[in-house]
Amino acid sequence: MKNVLTIAGSDSCGGAGIQADIKTFSALGTYGMSVITAITAQNTMGVFKVTELEEEIVAAQINCIYEDIKVDAVKIGMVSNSIIIKTIAQCLRKHAAKNIVIDPVMVSKSKYKLLRPEACEALVSFLFPLAQVVTPNIPEAEVILGKRIQNVEHMQEAAVAIHKMGPANVIVKGGHLPGDAVDVLFDGQKFTLLSDVRIATKNTHGTGCTFSSAIAASLAKGFNIREAFGAAKEYIHGAIENSFSIGQGVGPTHHFYSLYKRAGLVD
């Protein structure tokens, strides 16, 4: 069994954050562990309150895990302030963490700021150089670069520019552009583009969290970055295709559809 860690925020309604990450790790046959950075009160309609944890408890959680357990990959999601970001970087360096996947979470789909604006610089300078891959969506890449991204060519330029900030690989996700869902991987030398038909659904809560966690689980299993990208794209497609409505707003993706189907729990 491969062990995968998520360092992220808790989502009370279970569609994004730590909860989505652990569901993804399990669905992909890996063992999931968590370091919680913040607690969010959110549901399908939005984020209503956030409490950030103290850096001491964030560091203690990371140290406890690395001092006892072999971590095959680690995914970093919501880290809302620069003190927590610096603490995580310090801890991961100390433990020589490998297969680090960074999803630079900034704003929820409901427009709530999950990263303090002044912390973006710390995220880039302290965490990006440690990453095996960074996975910004279009609005995140626009904030990081201070530039509009309106088509696939712009996404490729953005991937090259973000690669210069230190990560080994960059995947710019195209979920926010109209048309097919095209994502761009740049490994420092060449591009790999993966395209999927856009699934017509409003239930896309947690797609970015799920996608980056699927990459982390795949890297933990020994896939190279291109294989991990392919596996994650396939996983997110199935998860969105089988997404469902709970509550009144944006529902979650489905992590266990094939399992439920086999057990006769879904049609």
Ligand SMILES: Nc1ncnc2c1ncn2[C@@H]1O[C@H](COP(=O)(O)OP(=O)(O)O)[C@@H](O)[C@H]1O
């Ligand atoms: N409606 C959709 N149909 C198919 N794939 C999608 C859809 N929306 C997003 N994706 C894919 O889901 C992944 C997450 O992308 P995105 O939604 O851009 O991230 P985020 O949740 O961080 O905003 C990407 O692989 C993207 O191409």
Ligand SMILES: Cc1ncc(COP(=O)(O)OP(=O)(O)O)c(N)n1
């Ligand atoms: C605790 C927490 N972390 C991250 C997010 C953002 O999730 P993401 O997959 O980028 O997309 P949406 O959830 O905004 O659809 C979050 N909401 N909560």
